[in-house]
Amino acid sequence: MKRLGILLVISAFTIAVFIQMNITGNTTSATTDEVKEGYKFPKKVKAVIDKSCYGCHSEKGKSDDAKEALRWDLMDEYDKSKLVSVMDEIIEVVEKQEMPPKKMLEKKPDLKPSEKEYETLAKWAEKEADKLLD
């Protein structure tokens, strides 16, 4: 009987760990709220990033390519020239609507930004780039 008790405790623990892992492994639940300091995103811009971009381009993202290309959570650590080039790339992918990647949108079409949201993001990146080049 004692052994059964121990077994139960162990399996309950395993299940708890498993659930925890599933929660933290869910990239779509990550948001810019994790960026406590540093780069400030306007509210509307933040909403689009959180909905459509942040999950891949942040610490918990699963693709190294995505993280190498852009990390919203590290933007305050980028130097000026890196920031300018990142803003330029953002403008480009947003204008061509190349992000989020098609593959992901096939699975989660509701995460595609609306035309207005794409515009919000592009305008913001243009403004940021202009500010940097002043």
Ligand code: HEC
């Ligand atoms: C499903 C994961 C995923 C999401 C969501 C996602 N990206 Fe990406 N992103 C990638 C990957 C992977 C790459 C690198 C490979 C490539 O360029 O396709 C990338 C590359 C980029 C690049 C660099 C492009 C270049 O020319 O090198 C930019 C800028 C970018 N993403 C912006 C965004 C923006 C803005 C959003 C939201 C509208 C977004 N991404 C959403 C996965 C993602």
